[in-house]
Amino acid sequence: MTFGSAVTSDDVPAYLSSVRGGREVPENVLTEFRRRYDVIGRSPLIDITLEQARALQALLDAESGTGSFVVRAGMLHSAPTIPAAIQELVTTGATSIVAIVLAPQYSPIILAGYERAMDAARTAHPSLDMHVSGAWYSLPEWIESLSARLVATLEELPTGASDTPVIFTAHSLPRAVVERDPAYIEQLRETATAVAARASLPPARWQFAYQSAGHTPEPWLTPDVKDLLPGLRDRGVRTVVVAPVQFLADHLEVLFDIDVAAVDEARELGIDMRRVHMPNAAPDLIRALAAVVRRTMPSPAVGSR
Template sequence: MNGYIKTLTKAYEDLHQDGLELKISTDWHLQPFFLEAVAERVKQALERFPAEQRAGVPVLLTAHSMPKRVIENEPDYINHLKETAGEIAKRAGLASDQWMFCYQSAGHTPEEWLKPDFADVMPELKAAGKQQVLIAPVQFLADHLEILYDIEVGAREQAEEHGIQFARIESLNTSPLFIKALAAVVKDTLAQ
């Protein structure tokens, strides 16, 4: 987001180092190798379900929630995440009624955070007669707290509390397609 870019740019300017050049990669949310890497993980995770159930497994494509005020100042950020989710769903071959974009990991502050959170979605899935759910983070690239606790523990508990079988995609971590995506982003950035 813009705050990070401004902070990094200021730190760079404050260094006053001759010969030091700063280039920042931005807006690579539609990088083809990245989209393919996440779509591949979605397809792999769906293959773990019995063949006759796969088309009916809801897929929640998630991103970190944020205070609403942050997004009001930078609407493109969330629009990019939604574009990413839509492209991943298309590449994974998901029907439009099989997936949805939602949030996770909202902070514990009194201000309003973006919704729906995947916790809000679990009772809706149960009410719709769904018995499984697959969570696919589209914003998180490697295993860390929001994956290993918020999803693997928290979302699993919320799903199981509603009698829903829980699964999540494997994180990208060192996926060869993801590494290709990062290399392409660096090359594109350096070429600018």
């Protein structure tokens, strides 16, 4: 399960209306998001999520035999939707479902949309045995996947850039939302700490920041990644690496918010910003998702066969 996305600027009105629960979207917000999608051309998120599902299906088939698992992708705000995916699984004869949220850090309060989707599924299919993966940010396979990509990015830097600073990022949230479950922020920071340790980064070499704050009047979590750039410039930094700890795939928040908006601002300050590649459907991420499936499945009852 994932949040979903508009694919092109033509899809923006329907997508944002869904995100806002059917409420009217201000024209200035529509205009800005259409512009962003026009800049990146199209968002590959839905295609990547479907590819992740196919790759996970292939791996589970290889591990457990064809027919043991059926994998489908569902989105909160795009097609194929979560209800449609669950209905398709029911049609195949599924009696037990493992639902993986494609966000390693999890809070049933902050990510309540997934909880509502699963509650609706339980109501529609009361005989189904459903299990939601919950948080899997500390899974060794996930930490290894992120750290390997970070190390690869650092190794691509010019000779002499061994002290290049790293900024780990996560999607910002309204402060009022986070106050309902502060532990969610600790999950994000713990992910950054674990990845930094696995990549042998000393604490002085990395920072944690937010990105992609929303277009709403309430206060959002700070600092934004762009807020850190002037301080880096003043320290004489000329190259910085950005590593999102929350995203599994390329989408607007990566392709525009980092690759365009943040990169442009860094360039104006004389800083070359590099971004760690997203896992997308790479084999190491798919192995991590398979581990999440195994971990989430209910244990057989004692004496059962």
